Amino acid sequence: MKACQRVFATLAGFALLVSVLGAQTMQINGAGATFPNPIYSKWFSEYNKMKPQVQINYQPIGSGGGIRQLTNQTVFFGATDGPMTPEQLQAAPGKVLHLPTVLGAVVPVYNLPGTKAELKFNGPVLADIYLGKITKWNDPAIAKLNQGVTLPSTDITVVHRAEASGTTYIFVDFLSKLSPEWMKKAGVATSVNWPVGLGGKGNEGVSGLVQQTPGSIGYVELIYALQNKISYGTVQNSEGEFVRASVQAVTAAAGAAVKNMPKDFRVSITNAPGKGVYPISSFTWLLLYENPKDKAQSKAMVDFVKWALTDGQKFAPDLGYAPLPAEVVKLEMAALGTIKVS
């Protein structure tokens, strides 16, 4: 019995100590897209070094999850790569602001041991692969785009996201613009009814599966392909050029959108017009309530976003993201002013 009491006393003491220690810093919780996670985790870590009392805990659970948890108010902020739908905005208990943070590219990654050349893709071919109509790597449609490349006769293993994802949104948004059949059969959303393929969890999970599965194809945010040295192909843009994803090509895609940016920043820039444009590009957004309950957190978060939009942008190119155009930053600063901080 004494031993029992001792165990309890220790546990109780421990718990008490723990709750006292936890009270000193401000913690802001957020969740959402995995697409911008590399830059967000960099930002939050750098920002924490500057302001140790502010801990921003971001969990990359997928854009759908970000929207869901924001709507449930289980997190303070969300993040997504596919803008919230009008129904989702309606379902939220308060007005939600979309704030673009950086731009990124989704690239088709593949694992073809023995094929050194960079493969070329276009919208219809990618759509047919993901519809299950193209099943072999040496299919005439792929061969036609890649003349001179010897393609193996192996089966294509299609990898997609297992959960609701903004990366998926960007990818299928692009597919839908170029393949009416995709639009009809699968549609555009953060998660779709996949005709074929394996599900991986997060950009991390898809990269991991592609990396481990010879003969596979997947789609991930550029940085995941770069950091893990997975091959990725070029994609044909609306001008007919095959463009390799890069910071410049993504910035070029944003160029067109800047002139007629809608007030709420919810804009799609896939298959954007213009030379040198990478066609599977997108903004990625932070989601904040305009009038949140906790004003102290609101203030800290607005300060952070201001930093991210200015000083924070310098981290973007190294991680494969394109910094925001100056015009967009200006518009956002104005929008940030509408968020209640007191």
Next chain:
Amino acid sequence: MFKGRELGFRLGTGIVAFLVVVIVAAIGFELTRQSTLSLGKFGLSFWINDIWDPVSGEFGARPFIWGTLYSSVLALLLAGPIALGIAIFLSELCPAWARQPLTFLTELLAAIPSIVYGLWGIFVLVPIVRTIQVALPEPLRALPFFYGPPVGVGMMSAVLILAVMVIPFTSSVAREVLKAVPMSQREAAYALGATKWEAIRAALYYARTGIMGAVMLGFGRALGETMAVTMVIGNTPKISLSLLAPQYTMAAVLANEFSEAADDLYLHSLIEIGLLLFIITLLVNAGSRLLIWRMNRPATSRKRVSVAAPVGEAA
């Protein structure tokens, strides 16, 4: 006064004990309450429909029910005989000095966290399965059982991992059941000139309901296993007979999609899957307990066979 304190003790402990009953009831209640939308909208068709389409808001659980049942049944087909063999060996055949350590080691399988099985599955088992899959001759791969992309992740990997994970549960209960068989059963067989196996068979026959119970208990475990399966099954809601095709289970879809379901109907559909899983495991567990209990009743020994999980070595 004395009587009052007596009652106080019973009441005090009784209230806490009742809390446990309340928790179980609350799980059922909460899962039902949170899935009203899909219960109302889809009704029974939820069980039969095989489309899982968050875009158009159409949800059917059949692929997950199939994946869960198929993987668990296959795992038990594999694990059942092995677990029974272990139980027989440890209770009837093993030399006394080796019994303790071997029991400890086999039950250690139950103590290894699910996530560690999953980690081992991704990096060790899946590549092995993939190598075998690639090496399969072409005609064999055309069979419905072996059809599928050579990826390694899929039903086969999940079944292998599940089998290993349920072995300790089934074998430890089967061992207890065999222990509860009166010595006289075996002695009678030996007296009639039976060989070792024949004596064991007599004991097995005597214990058959309890052994069924042990297998069912393992089945219940396999149904609810989450992490290890999620990591190796491929997460694809497609019904297939193939051992090599990627599929999905009820527990895995909860782990992957629960915190990310974007609208209420989607969330409620997921929770209804949780409710189904809860009901199925409840029935399977109750069934297995009933079998073990029935087996125990005629044996006059008062010792009750414990169905509690072996944790390393059950205390």
Next chain:
Amino acid sequence: MNWNALRRIRSTIVVWLCGLAVVLALVPLAMILFFVVTRGIFSLNLAFFTHMPAPVGEPGGGMANSIVGTLILISVGALFAVPVGVISGVYAAEFAGTRLATMVQFAADTLNGVPSIVIGVFIYGIAVLPVKQFSAFAGSLALGVMMIPIIIRTTEELVKLVPMSLREGALALGATRGRATLTVVLPAAAPGIITGIVLALARIAGETAPLLFTAFNNRYFSTSLSQPISSLTVQVFNYAISPYEDWHRQAWAGALVLVGLVLLCSILARFATRRLERLQTGQ
């Protein structure tokens, strides 16, 4: 004659097959332990125990926050699971045969069989949604609910093992039943119960599924019960399915720590039971 030889051969074959079954089960065990130890041991370093996770894709960092998180989660979980489990176990044993006792036994067995992911969904519904906050507390609650049936079972069995004479002695001296339980029966069973608790702790320390949407995860070193918290298992999961070499390395290291923890508890518990048996037979 011939028939008898056949019978004997058949018997020998079956005996060997049963032995083979044991070997078949020990092969995966050996493989798992081999990989966890060989891959984990080279990945373990001081940084693993003292550093926070590094930003995505940057090598280095550790799991200090997750290790502390797991310890907090299981301690707080035990804090309420132990009293509830022990008291319910005592009730189930002392009032065995009553309707409530049977219900408690049934509830405990049912709870033991409920898939851990379902417990996670349940706790999300009752402890995350209403307060609109993922929290270490919710995670502990989920783990505690998983601990309860194990503790009930252990307590019940051990209390039943306490010799009737001990109890009767106390009652004869005029103690109430409650007093007899508290001062005689429980102390006699305590070492065994504590062993059971240690084993239960080891088991829930390895749980991942119920934490995914209760305790969530945290990039920082957090000790607050009202905030999300990191845990070894969730971190190992996130790292395992990621594409980063360095994260894989850390996932193996995390697995080694987990397995080490579980093994240590199992062996300790085994040792304790042995000593306990010797003590009891010595008296």
